[in-house]
Amino acid sequence: MFSQYFGNYLLNKKLITTKNLKEALEYQKSIHVKLGILAINLGYMNSTQIQEVHQQQMKIDKRFGEIAIDLGYLNEPQLQNLLTTQKQGYLQLSQALIDKQYLTLEQLQNELQNYKNDCQLTAEQLEIIKQGDINKIVQLFLKFTETPIPQTYNDYVALFLKNIIRLLDLTPRLENAFAAENYIAPFLISQKIQGELNLYTALATDQETFLTIASRFANEQLKTIDELAQASVAEFFNVHNGIFLVNMSNQNLELQMEPHQFCEQAKIKETDTYVIPIYLLNQKFDLLLSKQNLLPS
Amino acid sequence: MGAKQLTVLLCDDSMLVRKQLKETLTEAGVATVLEAGHGQEALPLVQKHNPQIIFLDIVMPVMDGIETLKEIKKINTQTKVIMITSSGTQTYLKTALEEGAYDFIQKPWKESQILSIIHRLKK
Numbered sequence: 001m002f003s004q005y006f007g008n009y010l011l012n013k014k015l016i017t018t019k020n021l022k023e024a025l026e027y028q029k030s031i032h033v034k035l036g037i038l039a040i041n042l043g044y045m046n047s048t049q050i051q052e053v054h055q056q057q058m059k060i061d062k063r064f065g066e067i068a069i070d071l072g073y074l075n076e077p078q079l080q081n082l083l084t085t086q087k088q089g090y091l092q093l094s095q096a097l098i099d100k101q102y103l104t105l106e107q108l109q110n111e112l113q114n115y116k117n118d119c120q121l122t123a124e125q126l127e128i129i130k131q132g133d134i135n136k137i138v139q140l141f142l143k144f145t146e147t148p149i150p151q152t153y154n155d156y157v158a159l160f161l162k163n164i165i166r167l168l169d170l171t172p173r174l175e176n177a178f179a180a181e182n183y184i185a186p187f188l189i190s191q192k193i194q195g196e197l198n199l200y201t202a203l204a205t206d207q208e209t210f211l212t213i214a215s216r217f218a219n220e221q222l223k224t225i226d227e228l229a230q231a232s233v234a235e236f237f238n239v240h241n242g243i244f245l246v247n248m249s250n251q252n253l254e255l256q257m258e259p260h261q262f263c264e265q266a267k268i269k270e271t272d273t274y275v276i277p278i279y280l281l282n283q284k285f286d287l288l289l290s291k292q293n294l295l296p297s
Numbered sequence: 298m299g300a301k302q303l304t305v306l307l308c309d310d311s312m313l314v315r316k317q318l319k320e321t322l323t324e325a326g327v328a329t330v331l332e333a334g335h336g337q338e339a340l341p342l343v344q345k346h347n348p349q350i351i352f353l354d355i356v357m358p359v360m361d362g363i364e365t366l367k368e369i370k371k372i373n374t375q376t377k378v379i380m381i382t383s384s385g386t387q388t389y390l391k392t393a394l395e396e397g398a399y400d401f402i403q404k405p406w407k408e409s410q411i412l413s414i415i416h417r418l419k420k
Contacts, residue, residue: 167405218313231312238311238356239404242383246403249386257384259310259358 001132003028003093004173008279009115010103018282020102025171025281027100028092035064037094038082039074040109047105049073090130134158142177146272149197153289156199156244157276160287163240164278168216173279180273180288186210187225188266189237190294193245195255200294203237204266204275205285212283234260261295268294299419304329304346308339308365309354309381314404318352318381321411336360336368343372350418352411353398355382355389363392370397377418381406 003025010016016024036053039045045053045068056067065082068074074082094112097103103111116126128136138158144150157174164172185204193199205213207225214232215222222229238260245255268275273290288294305327307315312334319330331346333339335357343351351369355362366378377399382389385403393401402410 218317227312228316231314235311235313239383242356242385242404245383246385249388254386254388256386257356259356 001134001137001171001173002090002130004171004279005119005129006112006115007093007281008173009119010097010111011282013111015107015111016097016102020097020100022281024093024096024100024102028096031092031095031099033086033089033091033095035068035079035082035086036105037091037098037108038085039068039078040105041091041094041112042078042081042085044078044082045073047109050105090132134161137161137174141174142274142276144177144274146274147291152197152199153274155247156201156289157287159244159247160240161278163236163243164280167236167239168213170216170280175277175279177274177276180268180270180275183268183270183273183275185266185268185286185288186264188263189230189234189260190263190266190288191237191241191260192258192293193241193255194258196253197255198291200288200290200292201237201241202268202288202294203233203285204268204288205283209280209283209285212280213285230262234262263295266295299326301326301328303327303350303415303419304331304348305415306331306333306339306342306346306348306351308333308336308351308357308362310334310357311354314354314381318411321408322415325412325415327415336362336365339365340368340372343369343376347373348376350414351376351378352381353378355380355384355393363389363396366393366396366398379414 007021011021036050053064053067065079069079094108098105098108125140128140135158138154142157144153147153161172164170186206187210188202188204190202193201210225210233211222211229213236214229217236218232241257245257248255272292273288273294276287278285278287305322307318309315315332322330331342333342337360353362353365362380369376369378379400379402380393380398381402383404390401400414
C-alpha cells in the first residue's frame, strides 16, 4: 500500500514517469528490500555512507550490516531493527526504483523525507499506511458520519480493496471520500443489497478504467465496452458483493442482492451518496455507497 | 458414462461466467454444453435436452436460481444441479440443499472444482 502512495507522490512531482512506476511496481513483487534503503528510511545512514559501504562490499567478503558497523555507521541494535524491518514489504518500491536506476540513492533519501513532511499525515497515520493494514487505512481516509452503520461501510470498503487485490491482481490507493454533487458516471455498474439493511452500491468509471477492470477480471484483453466487457465488470462487482453477503451471513445478518444494472452517463442522486475514489496507478474509479437508490427513478 | 456423453446446462445471467465455464467443460471433454441467461430460458432446455448436470446461478433477473431449481426438480428429479453463485449465504445454502441441489460452489470458482464434479458425475 505504501508503494502506491509514495509512488503517486513521485509521479506528481514528475521525478518518475508512469512507465517507470508501472515497471517498478511489477518488479518489486520479486525482490526484497536491501538494508541500505531501510537504513536511509530510518535515518540511520545517508546516501554517501551507503555508497561507501557498497564500495567496500566489492572489495571484502562481508555483509552490508557488518561493514556498516565496522565503519561506525550502524550499531548492533540498529542493525537488528533493520533486519526486522526487512521482513515488512513497504519499501519494496524504493528498492525497485533504485535497482531500475529511476532514482539515485540521494534522490530517494530526499524524497522519502519530503514525503513524510508533505503528506500531511501524522507519524501514526503514516505507520498505518506502511503496515498496509487495509482495515485501518480505510478508517484513516473515510469518515462515514451520515450513516447509522459506519462500521458496515468501513468493512464493505475494506473488503472491496482486498477483492481488487485478490480478483484483479491490482493494488489500489484510497483517497478521501466526498459527497456526490453534480456527479455523472460515464459508465456505471450498480447493485442493490437488501434485507436487514439496505445498501445501494455502484462502481463508476471512465472507458479506459472500465476496460482495465474488465480485462483483468476476464483474464483477456478487452478493447471495447461490449456485452462481454460489461459482463466482466458486473461479475467482478457481483462476486465482491456476494463475498460481502457471505461475511454478513457469518455474522448472522442475512442479506440478499438484486441483479446488477449497467448504465451510461448515469446522473447520481446527491442525497446520502458517498463517493469513494480509488486509484490504480494513473487510473481512477469511484465506489459509490448509499442507503437510498443511487439512480433517479 | 464418459464426459463426451454428458449434456451440461449453464444457467447464469453473466455472459462471462457462461463463456469461462463452457471453456472449462469443453476442455474436460464435455461435448454438449447448453446455455441460458435465467430460469425462464433454462426450463425449456431442461425439458427438451434432459441435461445430466446443471450449473445454476442464484441471483438472476426474470427467474432466480432458487425458483428455477424448484421447477427443474419438477421436470427431472435425477438431474444434478450445482448452485454456482456469489451469494453463498447460510440462507441460500440451506434453501438450495433443501430444494434438492446436489452441490454448492461459491464464486469465484476454481477450475479444479468444476472438473472434480464432472469427474465424479461421469462415473
